[in-house]
Amino acid sequence: xxxxxxxxxxxxxxxxxxxxxxxxxxxxxxxxxxxxxxxxxxxxxxxxxxxxxxxxxxxxxxxxxxxxxxxxxxxxxxxxxxxxxxxxxxxxxxxxxxxxxxxxxxxxxxxxxxxxxxxxxxxxxxxxxxxxxxxxxxxxxxxxxxxxxxxxxxxxxxxxxxxxxxxxxxxxxxxxxxxxxxxxxxxxxxxxxxxxxxxxxxxxxxxxxxxxxxxxxxxxxxxxxxxxxxxxxxxxxxxxxxxxxxxxxxxxxxxxxxxxxxxxxxxxxxxxxxxxxxxxxxxxxxxxxxxxxxxxxxxxxxxxxxxxxxxxxxxxxxxxxxxxxxxxxxxxxxxxxxxxxxxxxxxxxxxxxxxxxxxxxxxxxxxxxxxxxxxxxxxxxxxxxxxxxxxxxxxxxxxxxxxxxxxxxxxxxxxxxxxxxxxxxxxxxxxxxxxxxxxxxxxxxxxxxxxxxxxxxxxxxxxxxxxxxxxxxxxxxxxxxxxxxxxxxxxxxxxxxxxxxxxxxxxxxxxxxxxxxxxxxxxxxxxx
Ligand code: AMP
Ligand code: MG
Numbered sequence: 468x469x470x471x472x473x474x475x476x477x478x479x480x481x482x483x484x485x486x487x488x489x490x491x492x493x494x495x496x497x498x499x500x501x502x503x504x505x506x507x508x509x510x511x512x513x514x515x516x517x518x519x520x521x522x523x524x525x526x527x528x529x530x531x532x533x534x535x536x537x538x539x540x541x542x543x544x545x546x547x548x549x550x551x552x553x554x555x556x557x558x559x560x561x562x563x564x565x566x567x568x569x570x571x572x573x574x575x576x577x578x579x580x581x582x583x584x585x586x587x588x589x590x591x592x593x594x595x596x597x598x599x600x601x602x603x604x605x606x607x608x609x610x611x612x613x614x615x616x617x618x619x620x621x622x623x624x625x626x627x628x629x630x631x632x633x634x635x636x637x638x639x640x641x642x643x644x645x646x647x648x649x650x651x652x653x654x655x656x657x658x659x660x661x662x663x664x665x666x667x668x669x670x671x672x673x674x675x676x677x678x679x680x681x682x683x684x685x686x687x688x689x690x691x692x693x694x695x696x697x698x699x700x701x702x703x704x705x706x707x708x709x710x711x712x713x714x715x716x717x718x719x720x721x722x723x724x725x726x727x728x729x730x731x732x733x734x735x736x737x738x739x740x741x742x743x744x745x746x747x748x749x750x751x752x753x754x755x756x757x758x759x760x761x762x763x764x765x766x767x768x769x770x771x772x773x774x775x776x777x778x779x780x781x782x783x784x785x786x787x788x789x790x791x792x793x794x795x796x797x798x799x800x801x802x803x804x805x806x807x808x809x810x811x812x813x814x815x816x817x818x819x820x821x822x823x824x825x826x827x828x829x830x831x832x833x834x835x836x837x838x839x840x841x842x843x844x845x846x847x848x849x850x851x852x853x854x855x856x857x858x859x860x861x862x863x864x865x866x867x868x869x870x871x872x873x874x875x876x877x878x879x880x881x882x883x884x885x886x887x888x889x890x891x892x893x894x895x896x897x898x899x900x901x902x903x904x905x906x907x908x909x910x911x912x913x914x915x916x917x918x919x920x921x922x923x924x925x926x927x928x929x930x931x932x933x934x935x936x937x938x939x940x941x942x943x944x945x946x947x948x949x950x951x952x953x954x955x956x957x958x959x960x961x962x963x964x965x966x967x968x969x970x971x972x973x974x975x976x977x978x979x980x981x982x983x984x985x986x987x988x989x990x991x992x993x994x995x
Pocket of ligand 1 (some may be wrong): 569570571572573574600601602605606607608740741751753964995
């Protein structure tokens with residue numbers, strides 16, 4: 468199939484009310500869910516990366532993806548027949564406060580296409596210029612943030628975590644001005660456009676804006692359409708039960724997504740309600756980060772450094788708070804709050820149950836007996852007593868020889884690969900680690916699972932390769948110098964994150980000292 472023979476569908480646009488104004492200027496949009504808008508031109512587009520697997524799903528071959536036509540379409544320079552590009556109107560709670568109308572300020576959806584397996588996926592350009600929702604910003608995206616979004620969304624997919632996907636990363640050849648540190652030193656940077664792909668880009672904020680405008684009719688149209696397009700099994704349900712089950716389903720998927728984040732040490736960084744997908748997909752990769760040294764209080768986002776609202780350990784409760792905002796928006800459709808409250812109140816138990824299962828899977832343990840729960844309860848204490856790389860710690864545990872651990876004088880050496888400063892661990896802290904390791908080894912021996920099966924299960928739960936913050940920075944440095952080999956190698960390794968790949972230790976290595984304080988490696992600003 469070639470690019471021009473792709474059949475474009477426009478289900479969202481054809482089913483839902485559009486903003487009647489066609490000109491591209493900033494405005495408040497009422498009574499409509501989106502505005503038509505053309506992408507801006509990219510001066511000199513260059514393909515930097517694309518996802519072969521996703522392209523294949525969409526029916527595109529390697530030569531399609533490497534064609535000039537692909538470059539022109541996915542940089543925003545030309546359209547495939549049938550595309551009706553638009554930007555969505557949504558609102559959102561940002562850092563806990565209602566922020567009013569936000570909308571796709573730099574995202575333009577081109578249309579939808581049917582995949583090989585019959586499902587429908589929307590294609591969206593991020594960084595292709597101003598829209599009616601750009602507010603004071605330029606609608607553009609810099610290469611560093613686009614590369615980070617491309618890599619992480621594909622990595623998340625291969626990790627088995629619900630996410631929007633990324634088809635392509637294209638340098639625009641145009642400069643974008645950004646003040647990275649927000650310290651009054653704006654400078655030009657290379658621009659880029661990512662083509663994101665998802666069954667839907669609808670967020671909690673799309674529902675919130677309808678209700679902020681007291682437009683229940685619009686809310687109902689959006690909700691009915693969302694249900695029929697991405698929750699079709701609920702579509703035949705009677706009202707208002709259909710809306711209750713819809714909300715329950717969103718709760719369920721959101722819990723699932725956050726449990727996955729916590730499993731791999733992902734910190735989203737900007738869990739505003741406009742960044743919460745209605746399908747429970749990880750969306751809007753901005754100043755996200757990966758726990759290197761385990762720290763439940765860590766947030767990668769410099770804008771969040773004050774209150775650390777979006778820190779790792781708080782993500783489940785922020786997800787619940789965000790669901791409360793969605794519930795508030797859905798009340799007019801259900802006309803009573805009880806079923807929504809019940810679904811929300813179910814969140815902690817649902818989360819706790821799945822999280823406990825996940826922790827046991829990470830540790831390779833079966834159901835814990837009396838006196839064994841301390842293994843789980845004391846885990847965080849052990850991970851935080853000295854600087855410990857979360858990813859490497861769990862991989863090291865899978866390799867632990869239980870008998871040797873029980874008899875060793877200093878079993879901490881078996882997990883030393885995960886410690887950032889092994890030589891400076893005090894005797895007291897060493898003893899804490901050693902005590903936990905001996906208890907752990909004793910439980911493993913008592914449970915007596917087949918070792919090979921246990922290790923396989925652990926390694927299938929604990930990835931070895933995650934898109935570490937400093938690796939992303941190294942890839943950015945290389946691509947900015949015109950070299951994409953590092954990026955290509957890294958993307959290949961990230962396709963099999965649970966499998967040890969010979970010769971690629973560099974992509975599993977813990978953060979080097981130089982990266983501790985370098986901008987882009989430890990903390991990230993929202994400037995993107
Ligand atoms: P975020 O929290 O980064 O997902 O963005 C919050 C809001 O700001 C969304 O409405 C974005 O579309 C908008 N936004 C972020 N960056 C830009 C930009 N460079 N140009 C226009 N709008 C932007
Ligand atoms: Mg956003």
